[in-house]
Amino acid sequence: MPSEHAALLKDSVADFIERGMDIARVRALRDTPGEYDRAVWRQMADLGWLGISIPEAYGGMGLGLSEAAIVAEGLGRALAPEPYTACAVLAASAIAASDNEALKQDLLPAIAAGERIAALAWQEEPGALDAGHIAARATPFEGGYRISGAKRYVSGAAGADAYVVAARSDAGLVLGVVERDAAGVSLELQAIADGRHFGTLALDDAVLPREKIAATGEAAGAALARALDRASAIASAELYGVMSRALEMSVDYMKTRVQFGKPIGSFQALQHRAVDLYIQQQLASAVLDDSLRALDAEPEAGVRAGIASRLKARCSDAAVRITREAIQIHGAIGFTDEYDAGLYLKRALVLAAWLGNGAQHRRRYASLALKAQA
């Protein structure tokens, strides 16, 4: 990994968040249907962030997940609602694996430039970690496929211009791009804990034109699996940012809040509690570094899935625990909407659940390990 890039990127992320990403902005965007700020999104594009892991041939920087994670961690710290992981990593990775050159030339540079936003609409059942459960039908016709079915838990759906949809034909999985305003496509939004939305996409004979097919059969399955593992890793980096800021807030509060004539941080019961949260954060940090390095070496699919699951399990559980305990450490003020601790808890809850929580990923890790032994 070019550490020069990493160092520059770290500075640039820290600077950007310092200048333009206060929590007041996050609060103002909560529960709005637009969900995030298009102007901020374009600034992120101008900084090159949206194309970090998009190949240079398609307008990106062609860097690895290690670099994308730096951005995600910063966005996590700032509770940015922008769909960086959902669009610039998850949807972009699914498209980037395609051998449809025209589609890639059409979509990837536009994603990198912040001009178009794509969301991956693949999941139908809660807790699903792979394509096995997909029931949406893709029926071939001379112009491509007609797709029918319902896609749920689509992150970044609210502001997306296009959806990368996964459906099943008699010949296997089909992955392709459907425009938001295409006939037979309708979107409903469900409010989620962190003030954003999951989209439910109803597809009723929606046309996936031939030229917008990204992949079919095994290639589609492989592209989807890789995209999900990569996005799990970057969501983990975002979770790491969330937990790190929440821990800082808690420790700072313990130093300043006085009760019984002393800072509450002088009480051993709270000190040891804070230390246990610190240990979780340190573990998450170490696992994140190891995992990103390993994933950037593009291991084979089974190994990759195990790495992604170990990482998502640790970061999900650590972030939820740290943000949950941040409320307790702050006491009643932590339970108010006015105080930021609750925002961190809610973002942690959402990012932990999205793409599979700790328990689900531990189960997948176990079944992968057993398969490898057999």
Add this chain to the structure above:
Amino acid sequence: MAAAAEKDYNALSDDAFRAEVRAFVEARYPEALRFLPRRVRMSEIRGWWNTLSDHGWIAPNWPSVWGGMALDPGKMVIYLEEMERHGVARAADQGITQVGPIIMKYGTDAQKEYFLPRTRTGEIIWAQGYSEPNAGSDLANLQTLAVIDGDDFVINGQKIWTTLAHDSTHIYLLVRTDREAKKQKGISFLLVDATTPGITIRPIRNIAGHDEFCEVFFDNVRVPRDTLVGCMNEGWTVAKALLGFERLNIGSPRRPQYALMRLEMLARAKGLFDDAGFLDRYTAIKLDLEDLASLYGRYVEQVKRGEPLGHDVSSLKIWAMEAWQRLTDLLVETGAEDGVIEGAQDVKGVEIDFLAPFYYARPSTIYGGSSEIQRNILSKYVLELPS
């Protein structure tokens, strides 16, 4: 006595060095002593000590002038990893890991000339006389008194939890030499022959049924003044000069591997990997250990870069030891009634001792700074919380 190895191991590639250590350990280490779930006694391990010593490999951390291997941090990590990988038991090696380096740093020339070669060959075996009945976690509260009388110190008091003192020939002691001074000040560091009249060593049986630690009584024990290491009343500083690899090694992810292998063998034999409840709990612990390896790896890299370890390394010890205990808890629980039968037994064709690893993991959160003391350290020095 072996000729001091002059070979420059640091000039070897990591792979070549690792291969050399692995081949040696596999060829020479006694099979019966692999992955021992308890401390090994000197009578059992003496042969291996001699093998290492004769080969010039007993003191990987020592400079070559004293017959050590003079390994750099990167090679040192490989040496330790290969020992652990093969399940090599840790002998009463405190002379090599602790008091040897202290003598090199603070000792007189006479102390170096006398103690270092004998420590290397195992002619002298050291025990650590730090803890006392009223000085455990609060070690600086130690009360064993050494009073100057002519050319001697006269020592009175009691040490306890002295690991393998009954296998030792010498004890390195922290004693109070100034009763007026506060706590850490007024403590001195002495090197004492364990056969000196007035010293009584009494083993204490632990809950595993082993005599691993002892209490040591000092009743008007007269030793010469040249047993003092460093300056009078500065023993606390001398003792604190240790650390580094000791602190890293204690968090090694390989320590629990015996228990983990046994749990996996047992689960296979009993078909427990088809039991969702067991699988969830097993996987949580397995991942706790995998993630420990990531955390450990980060500190290994730090040591390899030649950077000192900070107070944050306490998190490694806490996590390593507590994860190890959770693992052995699950092992005993999985054994059900078999789990409380003493000694190795056959469970569906698997030879397994449930209680030995369980007992072995117990004191790990107490010795070397209890988990609670480690949390205090992290709170004070890393999170910088007020006291």
